[in-house]
Amino acid sequence: MVGGGVAGLIAARELGRKGLRVLVLEARDRLGGRVWTDHRLGRDLEIGGTWLHWVQPHAWAEVTRYGLEVTRGPRPEEAYWLAGDEVRRGTLDEFMELIDPGMRRLLAETMRWIPRPDRPLSEPGLASVDGFTVQDRLDALDLPVEEYRANEAAWVGHFNAPLQDGAFASALRWTAATAGSWHLMHEASAVFRLAAGTRSLVEAIVADTHADIRTGTEVRRIEHDPDGAVVTTVAGSRITAQRVVLTLPQNLLGDLDISPSLCPEKRAASEEKTASRGVKVWIRVRGPITPFFAYSSAAHPLSVVRTEFLGTDDAVLVSFGADSRRISPHDLNAVSEALRVWRDDLEVLEVTGHDWMADPHSRETWLMQRPHQLTRYLEAQQQPEGVLHFASSDTANLWAGFIDGAIESGHRAARDITTGLTT
Numbered sequence: 001m002v003g004g005g006v007a008g009l010i011a012a013r014e015l016g017r018k019g020l021r022v023l024v025l026e027a028r029d030r031l032g033g034r035v036w037t038d039h040r041l042g043r044d045l046e047i048g049g050t051w052l053h054w055v056q057p058h059a060w061a062e063v064t065r066y067g068l069e070v071t072r073g074p075r076p077e078e079a080y081w082l083a084g085d086e087v088r089r090g091t092l093d094e095f096m097e098l099i100d101p102g103m104r105r106l107l108a109e110t111m112r113w114i115p116r117p118d119r120p121l122s123e124p125g126l127a128s129v130d131g132f133t134v135q136d137r138l139d140a141l142d143l144p145v146e147e148y149r150a151n152e153a154a155w156v157g158h159f160n161a162p163l164q165d166g167a168f169a170s171a172l173r174w175t176a177a178t179a180g181s182w183h184l185m186h187e188a189s190a191v192f193r194l195a196a197g198t199r200s201l202v203e204a205i206v207a208d209t210h211a212d213i214r215t216g217t218e219v220r221r222i223e224h225d226p227d228g229a230v231v232t233t234v235a236g237s238r239i240t241a242q243r244v245v246l247t248l249p250q251n252l253l254g255d256l257d258i259s260p261s262l263c264p265e266k267r268a269a270s271e272e273k274t275a276s277r278g279v280k281v282w283i284r285v286r287g288p289i290t291p292f293f294a295y296s297s298a299a300h301p302l303s304v305v306r307t308e309f310l311g312t313d314d315a316v317l318v319s320f321g322a323d324s325r326r327i328s329p330h331d332l333n334a335v336s337e338a339l340r341v342w343r344d345d346l347e348v349l350e351v352t353g354h355d356w357m358a359d360p361h362s363r364e365t366w367l368m369q370r371p372h373q374l375t376r377y378l379e380a381q382q383q384p385e386g387v388l389h390f391a392s393s394d395t396a397n398l399w400a401g402f403i404d405g406a407i408e409s410g411h412r413a414a415r416d417i418t419t420g421l422t423t
């Protein structure tokens with residue numbers, strides 16, 4: 001197993017359950033990959049993946065399996081958004097009503113193009129809309145400026161990418177996974193989290209596997225033929241294996257030295273990169289405050305912010321922006337300035353986050369495909385090549401880019417291997 005993120009750990013668990021000997025090689029000195037609960041700003045914060053939901057079947061099966069408790073942040077009592085240069089203040093319901101017409105029109109044909117989100121390529125005509133970005137389709141709606149900005153900001157929250165880079169098909173996939181309901185899609189992607197953190201999920205899977213797990217072990221090269229593979233680590237160890245599961249994010253897979261090389265589609269997807277290049281920032285402010293959320297626009301360094309933890313004399317906010325090059329999660333002054341778009345009454349005490357784009361073991365946040373990547377590459381990205389198998393949330397069918405997708409892909413790889421070895 002190359003990689004000890006959720007996809008790799010699930011595949012390791014499932015292969016072990018079939019009696020196979022599994023070795024997990026993880027480059028970082030911790031497990032979990034793009035999920036990472038870390039104690040900062042006085043709380044256990046999710047630096048990466050956070051929210052999950054009962055409409056995400058693979059993630060929820062793990063919640064049930066391990067009896068994990070689920071919680072949510074405080075309900076927002078105030079909402080802020082922009083109308084031109086003016087800040088509007090209202091309620092969550094008023095904001096949802098504002099974006100509803102745009103959301104409905106944008107997503108009206110969701111089930112036509114993705115009638116089976118578990119088989120996202122089942123509609124052959126999908127290629128005819130896969131060339132659009134979400135920005136193209138938003139612009140075509142010709143919305144009044146207040147609605148337009150509010151819709152834009154909501155999509156930045158979902159896409160974590162410049163909207164002119166993110167495929168419209170990704171918006172369709174997310175919404176198809178909630179049977180066409182944008183409200184449910186919104187809830188599924190950003191409300192409920194594990195009470196003891198994603199760390200509790202990672203620890204539960206690890207405790208449930210017999211695999212030999214080695215952290216701090218980066219893989220550099222893989223040579224393979226029909227009989228097996230030799231995996232070489234950066235430190236120079238050579239390990240032989242009957243099968244290898246590669247769980248690297250799309251943006252990294254092409255950097256591995258693999259011989260014979262991967263198919264052109266896998267390499268092209270990795271070279272083109274995903275659209276996601278956003279930033280997630282945790283912000284501690286002086287309290288007490290009333291829990292709120294706020295949306296600006298795609299043009300602002302932070303497009304979305306909301307209260308996630310409420311204390312008596314402080315509160316911790318979580319915020320997202322489309323482009324990590326425009327704001328650092330460690331720059332207190334820049335974050336304070338970005339918040340002043342909505343409010344100048346908040347005193348920022350501390351900020352934190354992680355630059356996932358600069359991280360050599362991820363180079364992306366959560367999957368957001370570029371135009372054409374779904375219809376050109378997904379099928380080939382999922383395909384085994386000889387003794388090499390592939391698992392990643394980036395190549396899942398149903399909730400690609402989510403924790404759920406990582407679990408789905410781990411199951412798929414494990415099933416393919418056990419089926420192949422026993423038939």
Ligand SMILES: Cc1cc2nc3c(=O)[nH]c(=O)nc-3n(C[C@H](O)[C@H](O)[C@H](O)COP(=O)(O)OP(=O)(O)OC[C@H]3O[C@@H](n4cnc5c(N)ncnc54)[C@H](O)[C@@H]3O)c2cc1C
Pocket residue numbers: 002003004005006007008025026027028031032033034035047048049050051052189190217218219220247248249252280356361362364365366367391392393394401402403404406
């Ligand atoms: C900021 C952020 C917010 C997110 N929010 C959410 C959310 O709210 N809800 C949700 O469902 N999802 C969210 N996600 C997405 C979710 O976290 C990921 O889709 C999922 O965790 C990916 O799991 P994975 O196992 O496919 O990949 P990864 O977690 O990336 O695992 C790949 C592993 O391979 C390792 N690796 C890389 N190169 C090598 C090498 N050469 N040798 C050995 N090991 C290597 C990496 O260190 C990593 O551990 C978020 C992600 C980020 C970054």
